[in-house]
Amino acid sequence: MARAYSDDLRKKFLLAHRTGKGTLRELSERFGVSLAWAWKVSSAERQTGSMARTPQRRHGPESKVDRELLRKLIDKQPDIVLRELKMELDQRGVQVSIAMIAIVLRQMGLRLKKSRSTPASEIPRPISKSAKTTSLKSAPSRRRT
Numbered sequence: 001m002a003r004a005y006s007d008d009l010r011k012k013f014l015l016a017h018r019t020g021k022g023t024l025r026e027l028s029e030r031f032g033v034s035l036a037w038a039w040k041v042s043s044a045e046r047q048t049g050s051m052a053r054t055p056q057r058r059h060g061p062e063s064k065v066d067r068e069l070l071r072k073l074i075d076k077q078p079d080i081v082l083r084e085l086k087m088e089l090d091q092r093g094v095q096v097s098i099a100m101i102a103i104v105l106r107q108m109g110l111r112l113k114k115s116r117s118t119p120a121s122e123i124p125r126p127i128s129k130s131a132k133t134t135s136l137k138s139a140p141s142r143r144r145t
Helices: 007-018 024-031 035-048 065-078 083-091 098-107
Strands: none
Touching: 007 024, 007 035, 024 035, 024 098, 065 083, 083 098
């Protein structure tokens, strides 16, 4: 993912534009930034009066899952399953989905463990369509020499 330009570059660019050292197009070429970025930061400065970037927004609400509590529950019972974790959190007044618990566990660096005691699936794995079958004999080649 692309990183934001530094605040230092932004301030130098906007000061150069403010002091009339060139047009946005000329300055964008001189500073090695895109013209679209130059328009964006110039417009933002005009609207807010500040050269500083606006802080990035977080997407979505903060998680209601208490990571410390989750860690304690897992330390107390290492083989606990997601459904049981959800029931424990529900008893403590935290309403959260099983999917969100899985996301938080992944963010904490914990992974789900496969149970070796469950039987293997009886549903056979699908065979790739590109796999050749050996039960059918291929027709002889009709190449003329």
